[in-house]
Amino acid sequence: MRHVLIVVWLTVVWVTLWEVVSWANVLGGIVVAGTVVAMLPPHSGQSRGRFRPLATSRLITYFLWELIAASASMAWEVVTPRNRIRAAVVAVRLTSGVSGVLTAVANMVSLTPGTVTLEIDEDSRTVFIHVLHLKSLEETRRSVQRLEALTLAAFPQAPEGHDKTVEQT
Amino acid sequence: MIEVAATISFGLLGLAALLCIVRMIRGGGIADRIVALDSLLLMVVSGLAVQAAITGEDIYLDVMVVAALLAFTGTSMVANFIERRGS
């Protein structure tokens, strides 16, 4: 099912780039998309394509707000004279081991105020973040975990099977 | 109205591009330079979009898509290079 969805999405992108919806374009798109998917098979995902629209819109709103806040805080950074620089690299452990969730959170972290993702360790579900102004380790961890919680609410994952999610001890 | 905005836009983007080039020259290592180049390409993409909007020629949009893709691909390649060779 996942393969079909990806082929459909890629074909849509292909036809968009050609700007003309014709049989030639659609068929060509399917061929190209099919070849790509055959050569690079997608992960067998845990989420089975489920998503909750309300939670997703909440996630998107939060994310857009954070992005705007990030640019505002960058503007402040650039203008104020240099001092108070306390950069740090922080390790944050997430609860879900699903690579899709890890990737989504890592991407969003890079676009929120003050943080950029440097490294992801899938085995230990850890994300390493470069923080520009460290107020406290806890605060950084909490904001990342908030992102993760919103993501998990929007895209619920299948219950623990053979993924890397670990029971909370 | 839109013409004025586009002109201002081009001016600002040009300024930004110039600053990126300065960083590319001053640098500090390959990593700084590739980050500056990536930003420069983003300015180019924005400029192309404005141009396409003003003139209505859609060809600029195709160039824009390619530029955006190349920016990412190029940056990844250089990152791979840095990792193997040291900066």
Place this chain on the structure above:
Amino acid sequence: METVASVFLVAGSLLAVLAAVGLQRFDDVFARMHSATKPATLGLVLVLTGAALVTPTPGAVAKLFLVILLQFITAPVAAHLVGRAAFRAGTELSPETLVSDEVEVIMRRPPEHQD
């Protein structure tokens, strides 16, 4: 409609200038990446949205939004790749950066060689 688009264009360009100034202002690669991802991406989104409001063709609008989507996905990944590579290659962090030992160990692992 045109007014909104004009505002977006100018605002987006201002953010682009901000991003470029940030590149000058910060001391080390990692801080500069902050500047290259966040304001640059938002600036691009604003400029492209402004352009989309003005172009008549639906195909053009779709292409612009496609590039915006692409940017959201690739900008953080590019920053991640460059940041990780720079860290592993031993780039100097700006002197006040705090890095705990365990973070050092994990991040300074030798690069994996993909086959």
